[in-house]
Amino acid sequence: MLKAPMKQRILIVEDEEKLRRVLALQLESTGYEVELAGSAEEALRLSDRCALVITDLRLPAMDGMALLESIQRQNSRTPVIVMTAFGTVEIAVEAMKKGAADFLPKPFSLDHLMAVVRKALEVQSLRDENVQLKEELGRRYRFDNIVGSGAKMQEILGSVARVAASRTTVLLCGESGTGKDLIARAIHHHSPRAGQPFVKINCTAIPENLMESELFGYEKGAFTGAASTKPGKFEQADRGTAFLDEIGDVPPAIQVKLLRVLQEREFERLGSNKTRQIDVRIVAATNVDLRRALEEGNFREDLYYRLNVFPITIPPLRDRSEDxxxxxxxxxxxxxxxxxxxxxxxxxxxxxxxxxxxxxxxxxxxxxxxxxxxxxxxxxxxxxxxIRLDHAPRRATAATGGNGGATGNGGEFLAAGVTLEEHERALIREALKRAAGNKSQAARLLGLTRNALRYRLAQMGLE
Ligand SMILES: Nc1ncnc2c1ncn2[C@@H]1O[C@H](COP(=O)(O)OP(=O)(O)OP(=O)(O)O)[C@@H](O)[C@H]1O
Ligand SMILES: [Mg+2]
Structure with missing residues (x-):
């Protein structure tokens, strides 16, 4: 980066030695460092080390105007002041048009020189500052490892930057694989809690009967097998961020307890009646339409509103192909x-x-x-x-489609003519049927995570 040194350096380009010396003395006595050049060629070698160039227009070989143009080609940020002979205003005007910062008609007083020099340097430092501010502005919504220069992602990253500093609850909505996890971590890392724990709680991965103890911890003897006291995920997240992934999958019994954490920031460990206070920031994510779950009665309305304080919806990739x-x-x-x-x-x-x-x-x-x-x-x-894309496969043939026969084939390996893909599809359909359409349960039957199942369903065009 071009950064002015403590003592600013000025290059004087003048073939007349006496004038060169006078200028140098004056500038040095007012606190500048000075470089001297007797020709334009020499000046070109020195100009990029200097904060300002003062050049005569009439020089041997290459003249001052050509020097001005060369310097601008080299590094347009160094201002150039031209010294012109008495009565050549037109030339001075031409130099200004070509980008000279100012001009000094000869003869000039040393006071005039100083005024022109100070002004040129001041304008330049304002310009540098402006460039820097603009660069910072461009960087504003840039986060490590997050790609998204398109307008939609920029808006999202703007929201992330805005909300990160607070303790406001954030609800991230978006299809599987849109980057909810990534954004949740970015919120934490750009918050004042960055040095504290980020605890991810995958609400689908924890079996329902273990969820309460996982989340809130338990006391020794709270249930058979509770050989010692164990703090839960929320306690681990104290002073940091708790990321509740797949919040739509939280069973009703736990929803009530979450509501209390969100409202009062308090809870009890299993088997204890001591109420614990925590300072935790909550970020929740869902790839299901929570509003629909609400209407269907699978999600508590009061919890929904506590979570939906600052919603961020990440659009699917097909809707932001610019990225x-x-x-x-x-x-x-x-x-x-x-x-x-x-x-x-x-x-x-x-x-x-x-x-x-x-x-x-x-x-x-x-x-x-x-x-x-x-x-x-x-x-x-x-x-x-x-590039091998996973195109949604053709519809299954009547022989294998949707009858679930593939799961109960006893010793048979794969029915004749059935591809692995068709077999997989049949297994998934059967699991969905047995789970009465509940994807979380179907995923459990198949030994998959809910996400993995959704991903396969989407790939098969069954979503
Ligand atoms: N904008 C992005 N820039 C760079 N990488 C991204 C971006 N969005 C997502 N990814 C990457 O894509 C992958 C999936 O993202 P992530 O796990 O955050 O999605 P998700 O929305 O949490 O998905 P799911 O709902 O399945 O949990 C990750 O490897 C992540 O790093
Ligand atoms: Mg995720």
Missing amino acids: IPLLAEHFLRKYSRENGSSVTGISEAARHKLVAYHWPGNVRELENVIERSLLYASGASLQPED
Whole structure:
């Protein structure tokens, strides 16, 4: 960065030695450092080390006007003051048009010189400051590891920046793989709580009967097997942030207790009647429409309103395709580095293919696709044929579609003509049927996380 040194350095370009000496003495005695050049050629070698250039217009060989132009080509931020001979105002005007900061008609007083020099340096420092402020503004919504220069993501990152500083509860909504986890962490890391714990609580992963003790902890002897006292997730998150992922999956019995944490910031450990106070910031995430769950009676209205204080909705990737190229490049760099791949770019045609796809699995799917594509790529840049997309497969044939027969086939391996894909699809349908459409329960039956199931359903076009 061009940063002015403690003592600002001024370059004087003048072929007349006497005048050069007078100027140097004056500037040095007022606290500047001075460089001297007798020709334009010499000046060009020195100008980028100086905060200001004062040049005569008439010089041997290359003249002052040409020097002005060269300096501007080299580094447009160094201001140039030109000294012009008596009666050549037109030339001075021309120099100003070409970008000179000011001019000094000869002969000039030393006071006049100083006034012009101070003004030029002052204007320059304001300009530098302005450039710096603009750069900072451009950086404002930039977060580590989050790609999103498009208007929609910028708006989201703006909200993140705004809400991070407070203790306000944030509700992140968005399809699977849109970046809710990433945003939740960004909120924590940009908050005054950054040095305190960030505790993620995956409401789907914890079995219902263990949820209370996981969340709120328990006292020794609270239940059979409680051999010692254990603090819960909320206590671990004290003074930090608790991230309640998949909040839509919290069973009603726990919803009441969460409400109390949100309202009063207090709770009791299982088997204890001592009320504990905590200072915790809550960020919750959901990929289901909580409002619908509310209407269907699966989610408490009072809890919904306590959570919905500052909602941030992350749009699916297909609705912000402007972010796809940069995201793709981001993942390409990441996996290329990790795997020592020599692929460094994405061809135009490959980029088109990526942007045109509908990304049911959102950013997570894009990440997976790029990682996989790198394994197929042979050149320096990704080609369309390197990119294998998981197109939604054709509809299942009548023989295997939806009858659930694939689960009860006894010793049989795979029925003749049934592909692995069709088999998987049948298993998923059967699980959904047994769970009466409840995805969390179906996921448990299949030994998958709810997210993994949703991802597969989306891929199969069954969402
Ligand atoms: N804007 C982004 N910039 C860079 N990486 C991103 C972005 N959004 C998502 N990712 C990456 O995509 C993957 C999925 O994101 P994340 O886990 O945050 O999604 P999610 O919304 O929490 O999904 P789920 O609902 O399935 O839990 C992660 O590896 C994450 O780092
Ligand atoms: Mg997540």
